Amino acid sequence: MTEALLIAIAICIDSFALGITYGIKQIKISKTAILILNLVTISILGISIYSGQLVRQFISENTSSLISCIILVSLGSFFMIEGYIKYKIEKKEDNRLAKFYIPKLGIIIDIALDSTKADMDVSGDINIKEALYLGLILSIDALGAGFGLSLDGINYLYFLPLVFSFNIISILYGHYLGTKIESYNTSLKTSLLPGGILVFVGLLKWM
DSSP: OHHHHHHHHHHHHHHHHHHHHHHHTTOEEOHHHHHHHHHHHHHHHHHHHHHHHHHHTTSOHHHHHHHHHHHHHHHHHHHHHHHHHHHHHTTSSSOOSSOOOSHHHHHHHHHHHOGGGGOTTOOSEEOHHHHHHHHHHHHHHHHHHHHHHHHTOOOHHHHHHHHHHHHHHHHHHHHHHHTTOSOOOHHHHHHHHHHHHHHHHHHHHHO
């Protein structure tokens, strides 16, 4: 239960950072948009957990624990490195690693590097289409974490509602805080913490 709680917190930290950023930029997120992006995230998380449970049936308990450890530690390390790279990119005028000419892929990559680009029509409000993109971005963390955690066993009936609730609270509270502050460097701070949590939980799996 403790591991599931830690993973849920790690997954929701990006949502918290997203809320803060949008609060600072005065970008509104309707309740419908929040619901949609959370449903997308939970759906992908559920698929990853189900996939992990299928794989778990064909391997031994020790092997599943080892694979779970490797996945979570690797994922956590990746997030910490990714956070540092984003931090460096944000200092540049053109904050993209490359120019992508595949429309859908380019949009997703741009949003991943700068969440405010989800407001594609610059309306100051996140619509349903933009919420779908955000849901995909936020589910990237959940995809690997859910698979890795499920390999060593998890109660998805408890875990999925937990993440869903945490995500909604994180976005709403983050947005509220964002309206109260002037600036916040989200990339570095909010990638080190979830990355560290995933590494910690991964090591627990093998201890």
